Amino acid sequence: MSKGRLEAFSDGVIAILITIMVLELRVPMGADWNALRPVLPVFLTYVLSFTVLGIYWNNHHHMLHVTGRITGSILWANLHLLFWLSLIPFVTGWMGENHFAPPPTALYGAVLLLAAIAYTVLQATIIAAEGPDSRLAIAVRRDVKGKMSIMMYVAAIALAFVNQWISDALYVAVALMWLVPDRRIEHTVDDRRASGKVEKEKVEK
Amino acid sequence: MSKGRLEAFSDGVIAILITIMVLELRVPMGADWNALRPVLPVFLTYVLSFTVLGIYWNNHHHMLHVTGRITGSILWANLHLLFWLSLIPFVTGWMGENHFAPPPTALYGAVLLLAAIAYTVLQATIIAAEGPDSRLAIAVRRDVKGKMSIMMYVAAIALAFVNQWISDALYVAVALMWLVPDRRIEHTVDDRRASGKVEKEKVEK
Amino acid sequence: MSKGRLEAFSDGVIAILITIMVLELRVPMGADWNALRPVLPVFLTYVLSFTVLGIYWNNHHHMLHVTGRITGSILWANLHLLFWLSLIPFVTGWMGENHFAPPPTALYGAVLLLAAIAYTVLQATIIAAEGPDSRLAIAVRRDVKGKMSIMMYVAAIALAFVNQWISDALYVAVALMWLVPDRRIEHTVDDRRASGKVEKEKVEK
Amino acid sequence: MSKGRLEAFSDGVIAILITIMVLELRVPMGADWNALRPVLPVFLTYVLSFTVLGIYWNNHHHMLHVTGRITGSILWANLHLLFWLSLIPFVTGWMGENHFAPPPTALYGAVLLLAAIAYTVLQATIIAAEGPDSRLAIAVRRDVKGKMSIMMYVAAIALAFVNQWISDALYVAVALMWLVPDRRIEHTVDDRRASGKVEKEKVEK
Numbered sequence: 130m131s132k133g134r135l136e137a138f139s140d141g142v143i144a145i146l147i148t149i150m151v152l153e154l155r156v157p158m159g160a161d162w163n164a165l166r167p168v169l170p171v172f173l174t175y176v177l178s179f180t181v182l183g184i185y186w187n188n189h190h191h192m193l194h195v196t197g198r199i200t201g202s203i204l205w206a207n208l209h210l211l212f213w214l215s216l217i218p219f220v221t222g223w224m225g226e227n228h229f230a231p232p233p234t235a236l237y238g239a240v241l242l243l244a245a246i247a248y249t250v251l252q253a254t255i256i257a258a259e260g261p262d263s264r265l266a267i268a269v270r271r272d273v274k275g276k277m278s279i280m281m282y283v284a285a286i287a288l289a290f291v292n293q294w295i296s297d298a299l300y301v302a303v304a305l306m307w308l309v310p311d312r313r314i315e316h317t318v319d320d321r322r323a324s325g326k327v328e329k330e331k332v333e334k
Numbered sequence: 335m336s337k338g339r340l341e342a343f344s345d346g347v348i349a350i351l352i353t354i355m356v357l358e359l360r361v362p363m364g365a366d367w368n369a370l371r372p373v374l375p376v377f378l379t380y381v382l383s384f385t386v387l388g389i390y391w392n393n394h395h396h397m398l399h400v401t402g403r404i405t406g407s408i409l410w411a412n413l414h415l416l417f418w419l420s421l422i423p424f425v426t427g428w429m430g431e432n433h434f435a436p437p438p439t440a441l442y443g444a445v446l447l448l449a450a451i452a453y454t455v456l457q458a459t460i461i462a463a464e465g466p467d468s469r470l471a472i473a474v475r476r477d478v479k480g481k482m483s484i485m486m487y488v489a490a491i492a493l494a495f496v497n498q499w500i501s502d503a504l505y506v507a508v509a510l511m512w513l514v515p516d517r518r519i520e521h522t523v524d525d526r527r528a529s530g531k532v533e534k535e536k537v538e539k
Numbered sequence: 540m541s542k543g544r545l546e547a548f549s550d551g552v553i554a555i556l557i558t559i560m561v562l563e564l565r566v567p568m569g570a571d572w573n574a575l576r577p578v579l580p581v582f583l584t585y586v587l588s589f590t591v592l593g594i595y596w597n598n599h600h601h602m603l604h605v606t607g608r609i610t611g612s613i614l615w616a617n618l619h620l621l622f623w624l625s626l627i628p629f630v631t632g633w634m635g636e637n638h639f640a641p642p643p644t645a646l647y648g649a650v651l652l653l654a655a656i657a658y659t660v661l662q663a664t665i666i667a668a669e670g671p672d673s674r675l676a677i678a679v680r681r682d683v684k685g686k687m688s689i690m691m692y693v694a695a696i697a698l699a700f701v702n703q704w705i706s707d708a709l710y711v712a713v714a715l716m717w718l719v720p721d722r723r724i725e726h727t728v729d730d731r732r733a734s735g736k737v738e739k740e741k742v743e744k
Numbered sequence: 745m746s747k748g749r750l751e752a753f754s755d756g757v758i759a760i761l762i763t764i765m766v767l768e769l770r771v772p773m774g775a776d777w778n779a780l781r782p783v784l785p786v787f788l789t790y791v792l793s794f795t796v797l798g799i800y801w802n803n804h805h806h807m808l809h810v811t812g813r814i815t816g817s818i819l820w821a822n823l824h825l826l827f828w829l830s831l832i833p834f835v836t837g838w839m840g841e842n843h844f845a846p847p848p849t850a851l852y853g854a855v856l857l858l859a860a861i862a863y864t865v866l867q868a869t870i871i872a873a874e875g876p877d878s879r880l881a882i883a884v885r886r887d888v889k890g891k892m893s894i895m896m897y898v899a900a901i902a903l904a905f906v907n908q909w910i911s912d913a914l915y916v917a918v919a920l921m922w923l924v925p926d927r928r929i930e931h932t933v934d935d936r937r938a939s940g941k942v943e944k945e946k947v948e949k
Contacts, residue, residue, distance in 0.1 A: 131399065134341055134345060134395055136749055137342060137345050137752060138345045138348070138349055138391060140749060140752050140753045140756055141345055141346055141349030141350070141756055142349045142352065142353055143753070144753055144756030144757045144760060145349060145350055145353040145354075145756070145760055146353055146356075147757065147826075147830070148757055148760040148761055148764065148830060149353065149354070149356075149357065149760075149764070151761075151764075151830050151831065151833055151834055152357070152764065152767070152833075153361070154831075154834045156768070156834065156837035156838050156841055157838065159842075160838075160842035160845035160846075160847055160848055161845075161847055162847050165851075176827075179827055179830070183820075183823040186753065186823075187816075187819060187820075187823075190749055190819075194746065201392075204392060204395075205388075205392075205513070208388045208391075208392075211352075212381075212384055215352070215353060215356050215384070216356065216359075218356055218357075219356055219359045219361065222361035223361050223362065223365075226361055227364075227365035230365035230366075231365075232365055232366055232367050232370075233365055236370075308820070336604065339546055339550060339600055342546075342547060342550050343550045343553070343554055343596065346550055346551055346554030346555070347554045347557065347558055350554060350555055350558040350559075351558055351561075354558065354559070354561075354562065357562070358566070406597075409597060409600075410593075410597075410718070413593040413596075413597075416557075417586075417589055420557070420558060420561050420589070421561065421564075423561055423562075424561055424564045424566065427566035428566050428567065428570075431566055432569075432570035435570035435571075436570075437570055437571055437572050437575075438570055441575075541809065544751055544755060544805055547752060547755050548755045548758070548759055548801065551755055551756055551759030551760070552759045552762065552763055555759060555760055555763040555764075556763055556766075559763065559764070559766075559767065562767070563771070611802075614802060614805075615798075615802075615923070618798045618801075618802075621762075622791075622794055625762070625763055625766050625794070626766065626769075628766060628767075629766055629769045629771065632771035633771050633772065633775075636771055637774075637775035640775035641775075642775055642776055642777050643775055646780075
């Protein structure tokens with residue numbers, strides 16, 4: 130099964146999701162600056178969700194780069210991740226149009242949590258196929274960021290009913306934590322390049 | 335005619351279809367949990383249709399993997415399949431927003447039936463081009479799953495007017511049956527890999 | 540400039556156009572068969588436009604297959620074609636929702652006419668870059684179908700104000716004429732394959 | 745990190761943006777020519793935005809063609825550019841539906857300005873990775889067009905409150921200035937091809 134088509138399909142879905150969210154930014158009625166006011170919270174959630182999807186695309190890209198063979202399980206784990214990502218435009222719209230009210234804020238966190246779990250499942254599925262000595266297994270051995278994200282999302286969902294601004298701050302914090310590119314895999318890739326193993330990989334593509 | 339562009343176009347269309355369905359999940363007005371209630375049946379049909387489209391992408395992927403030359407007939411048989419798949423968001427929306435009423439449930443089944451027939455036609459067109467000894471011909475020789483799907487869809491359409499929940503259960507059953515990855519083609523591919531024929535294929539891509 | 544990215548971008552735009560048209564098929568309010576009635580003319584125009592876009596994708600695919608180098612002029616001629624194609628969902632919606640009234644029928648024809656002219660311009664631009672002895676120049680030497688399509692569209696626009704059903708019949712006739720795959724280029728490609736020139740091409744991709 | 749996937753993702757996002765703008769061309773209610781009147785200003789802004797996005801795609805294509813390695817910074821600079829481009833459908837809709845009123849005209853310019861700055865940042869990020877003697881660094885040494893575009897957008901934003909038609913004329917002027925394909929990079933590419941270095945590049949893809 131070819132990796133290229135899995136990457137292309139995932140890229141397509143993420144590119145569409147990142148773009149159709151902008152359709153939630155409904156063109157306001159009036160032509161003056163005040164008309165933009167109700168769009169502002171939707172815009173802020175759009176910025177957050179755009180960043181989150183950008184991070185997923187980025188990490189997905191790195192992870193598949195060090196993946197060899199695509200098995201049926203990897204394919205379905207990948208579709209499972211795309212499913213939760215596909216709900217981001219909906220929860221973004223609900224949170225934005227309700228000015229960050231508690232229930233939409235909690236649901237936003239729940240979808241992000243399920244996407245994070247789906248990503249972890251996909252990662253584990255790839256490692257199961259590649260073996261414990263594979264580059265990916267070594268690169269994400271401890272996966273501190275992954276575990277922290279999941280804990281922060283769980284905290285944010287609970288805290289949404291105390292004060293939703295804490296939850297929103299946590300969502301931003303998780304995004305900022307990931308904006309630092311995932312050096313772990315990049316290092317592993319660099320090592321491979323140095324050792325000449327990358328040639329084989331290029332031919333396989 | 336290059337297989338790559340046919341795959342890319344099909345991937346694009348399926349990726350868009352799987353994603354625009356989420357636009358039917360209209361952002362509800364209120365900010366409390368009750369506001370989500372009317373969205374629930376739409377969400378459930380979304381899950382079903384997402385799975386169905388995921389299965390089509392997966393099987394399409396496997397089938398084209400063992401296809402060699404793309405003829406004009408294959409190209410049009412492929413567009414014919416994409417046409418029926420493109421109606422899935424519409425019937426999903428109609429069924430979801432009408433809480434699985436009989437006519438929308440029957441129409442949903444009719445579109446799935448026509449898509450299944452179109453897939454069978456595409457399969458037969460590829461086999462006609464590749465010959466009866468081709469890998470695809472051998473892999474799908476009996477095609478039990480394909481024939482069962484078509485029969486189950488026919489039954490579901492008729493039963494929608496008796497009790498639509500039977501139809502919905504049948505749609506879920508067909509999806510579950512396919513969720514088991516199509517081992518037949520995967521095996522054939524593995525055989526090829528073993529026999530070294532896969533090298534030629536990789537160069538051709 | 541690489542042909543691959545031009546093809547991928549064109550495929551992306553056509554795949555999106557062919558798919559977002561389905562958003563014009565608005566989910567009807569009621570759950571009975573009568574509720575589908577107003578959707579029927581929109582559905583029929585959808586079938587026609589899906590076929591027209593499928594034909595463009597098919598022919599575009601063939602044409603670029605025999606194109607070598609992509610120049611700046613080819614790139615812009617291609618974007619010009621995509622622009623007119625991008626208006627097809629709009630005119631499809633207007634014609635469908637107004638049950639084939641004369642002005643929407645004429646505008647539909649006008650957009651198809653401008654797309655056909657843009658395709659001819661793109662073809663001429665590629666031939667200008669490739670030279671009069673290029674495979675494409677030989678394959679479309681007389682271009683009977685291209686010229687006939689343009690004449691039929693001109694006739695259909697004028698006749699829309701006499702009887703719009705004649706125009707609609709002409710649109711269907713043009714589509715049927717093209718549904719026969721463009722053997723001309725396919726033959727030329729086969730000749731190349733036979734003469735071994737196709738090897739070079741594959742490496743270049 | 746592979747250049748191909750970055751290009752494919754960017755192509756996907758730009759293809760979707762250029763296409764979903766057409767959804768702002770809402771199908772008018774009536775079936776006569778007068779019904780098209782309110783669509784006209786939206787259509788004109790659509791033409792402008794289509795051209796602007798076409799230019800970005802074209803230039804992005806040229807720039808990445810001469811880029812070697814994709815670093816984490818380049819990836820994020822690219823997503824930053826896509827973010828501002830993703831707001832073009834929104835500002836296009838606001839400007840079009842308000843018949844070029846001053847605030848929408850100024851905001852349209854602001855988004856184009858931020859996109860132009862993001863493009864310059866992406867260009868600088870690539871040059872920082874490739875070194876001052878890289879082909880891209882040489883090709884855009886003075887970057888007169890880039891600097892002029894930014895100045896013209898700043899002027900247009902300010903002038904929108906004096907007379908918005910001056911601003912609109914400036915937007916059109918910037919687009920026309922770029923419609924001339926970016927000969928600088930094309931020349932550099934031709935030099936490479938001549939010197940045989942292009943072979944290495946093809947293999948790397």
